[in-house]
Amino acid sequence: MIFLTFRQNPSILNASPPPKLLSKYPLLKLTDLDHKLIRSLNRNARYSSADLARELGFSERTIRNRIQRLITEGILKPVAIVNPIAFGYTLVVDIFCELEVNRREEVIAALKRLPEVSYMAISTGDQDVSFQALFKNSADMHEFITQRVYTIPGIRRTRTVLVPQIVKDTYQWLPPEDGFTS
Numbered sequence: 134m135i136f137l138t139f140r141q142n143p144s145i146l147n148a149s150p151p152p153k154l155l156s157k158y159p160l161l162k163l164t165d166l167d168h169k170l171i172r173s174l175n176r177n178a179r180y181s182s183a184d185l186a187r188e189l190g191f192s193e194r195t196i197r198n199r200i201q202r203l204i205t206e207g208i209l210k211p212v213a214i215v216n217p218i219a220f221g222y223t224l225v226v227d228i229f230c231e232l233e234v235n236r237r238e239e240v241i242a243a244l245k246r247l248p249e250v251s252y253m254a255i256s257t258g259d260q261d262v263s264f265q266a267l268f269k270n271s272a273d274m275h276e277f278i279t280q281r282v283y284t285i286p287g288i289r290r291t292r293t294v295l296v297p298q299i300v301k302d303t304y305q306w307l308p309p310e311d312g313f314t315s
Contacts, residue, residue, distance in 0.1 A: 168313040170199060175307055214304055222267040224274055225296040229260040236287025243285045249277055
């Protein structure tokens with residue numbers, strides 16, 4: 134998924150039906166134009182359709198229609214990305230949890246409701262769930278882990294790793310060159 138915002142044509146954000154889950158559908162054929170659009174929007178999601186049309190040498194209508202198709206097919210997802218630092222959340226930790234098997238869904242639901250959690254995934258190996266949480270300071274982090282996470286029934290053990298610097302975030306991901314089919 135590529136996260137983007139649109140400066141012009143806000144109606145493009147009202148894409149319906151909801152995007153398909155790509156894992157349930159065959160791999161879509163992407164054209165060279167799709168590839169170029171995805172790369173351009175990943176660099177600067179605020180490009181207008183007119184700017185993209187000029188840069189890529191296509192009509193504005195073609196660009197708008199292609200972006201709409203990429204959104205409808207679930208290839209692009211337009212969202213606003215919040216900068217946690219702007220709100221004072223400068224402390225980031227990754228937390229890995231081992232769960233009681235019979236309480237897995239209950240624990241996952243409880244963790245998802247915690248506003249400090251910015252990312253969560255089901256894991257394999259010796260950890261069942263991993264998540265990232267954001268805090269303003271170490272006291273908030275300590276309270277979160279000891280008074281909120283540890284009190285969730287079904288959590289056996291946790292391991293917390295301080296993340297001093299994020300060098301590449303999930304919204305910066307692009308498929309490799311050979312990941313685009315034509």
